[in-house]
Amino acid sequence: MTTDSPISAGDARLETNGRSAHQIKPEGFKPPKATHRTQHVLPGFHASLGITLTYLSLIVLLPLVALVLRPWEAGLDGFIRTVTDERVLKALQLSFTTAFWAAVVNLFAGLIVAWVLTRYEFPGKKIIDAIVDLPFALPTAVAGVSLSSLYAPNGWVGSLFDPMGIKIAYTPIGIFIALVFIGLPFVVRSVQPVLAEFDAEVEEAALTLGATPMQTAIRVILPSLAPALITGFSLAFARAVGEYGSVIFIAGNMPYISEISPLLIVIKLEEFDYAGAASVAIAMLALSFTILLVTNFVQVLLSRRGRA
């Protein structure tokens, strides 16, 4: 990674490889880009790039290399044995299913909140709008202890459900509640700007042509929100899969039942099983990235269909 000029020189040399000199066509030489000049005008390219690369290498890349290399201590077998252990499988399954359902709930609730915040005028709207970001700002441990005490059998909300025989805290439902809390702003903040920019004329056209407001909302506005909704969903989902602080207090942390994958990493570390901890982490990352790739793919398909 250097300035443009050595790169274009390198390109030119590559073009020469395997060709005799007379075959080199003039178009083989790319003219320098317009931005090329900027580099020489503004100072600090090498210094700022140097700081950026050094910092990212030390803080992000080196640790990730350590993470990726660690699980193979006992060979591929060791890794497979760890991630197919029933307790690990249950934890992964729990983390991913509760994260999924929480993201689904946030998809609908977030859409309604974003709709209300962009479409209607009501007293206190600006405060409500600001408070949607609270789950971003509130430390997860604070959310964790508070949700745990609210949904415990003797808490404000838990005591309403306890007589019906429904336990929320210290069960997977409690985990789901915590993930709904931390995921809400992701959907609202993804959808809100798109909804605020929606072309009113398209909507008016639908209404003039005889569509009911409900039909307009579902068949005209909603499809154009789909990419933003998917973005919000995948952000909320990705955050929920790895969430720790707000979950462990309310989860109950029973092995095989309410033990989330990040907690399993903590437990393996406490047993000095570094390779096991890294294996669970790698499994979580691999699953998350696969799911994000799939949602990205769906998003591309949807936006293509929208254009056709």
Add this chain to the structure above:
Amino acid sequence: MKVKAPEAPKSPAAIALLAFALFWIALVIVLPLVNVLFEAFRTGVAPYLAAILEPDAISAIKLTLLVAAIAVPLNAVFGIAAAWCITRFEFRGKGLLLSVLDLPFTLSPVISGLVWILLFGAHGWFGAWLDAHNIRIVFALPGLVIATVLVTLPFVARELIPLMLDQGTDEEIAAVTLGARGWDVFFRITLPNIKWALTYGVLLCTARAMGEFGAVSIVSGHIRGLTNTLPLHIEVLYNEYNTVAAFATASILAGLAIVTLILKTLLEWRFADELAAHRRH
């Protein structure tokens, strides 16, 4: 293109949607916040004050401030450097650089802590060497700082990059053409242009740095009075069934979150044009 202006809800459907949204925000967001204060003051003001003035709480507050005071400036300087090279120059691999920059946001906090144990823990890559030279990183201040740095790394850069792309380089190039030197360009042109976005990024970075739990919990070792930050102190108290003290400590962080939200909202209203495009309301 015209945009629909918000209006008072009139139809029954609109009123139902508004009612649901308000109910949902009250239940999901406001109730947990109110509950923190309620539990903290449940037994009155005296136990509350006793809990937050206790020596372990005071040392947790000091440690939290210290960690943030080291981690945030590091990430601010990095954020400015990264935004400068990404928005002011063309080079190969920029897309890859941006993806690496975003990685910390996609990592579980627990993984952001785990990686440091793998490097510097007793059985980590450098564990034996550090031990031989009597250097402590994990279960000590340096570990808390690097874990916090990793978790909060993208905040400042992510605020500055869209804004600086938006602003372009015209003013800076003009200054250089007229003979301004490197740091003059930065301090007289760039910094005044980005100061509110920088403030915004630093604010979010600080809030996260002080509230981080997962990553810090792994590298801390939970040594009371020594390596417990405020969020970890809450955990210790809560697990000891010392609910009032746990919520008293939690209320400090909840207060911090509210102050953060207020400052953030004020910045969004007052300096909308000087924040990144996606922050404008």
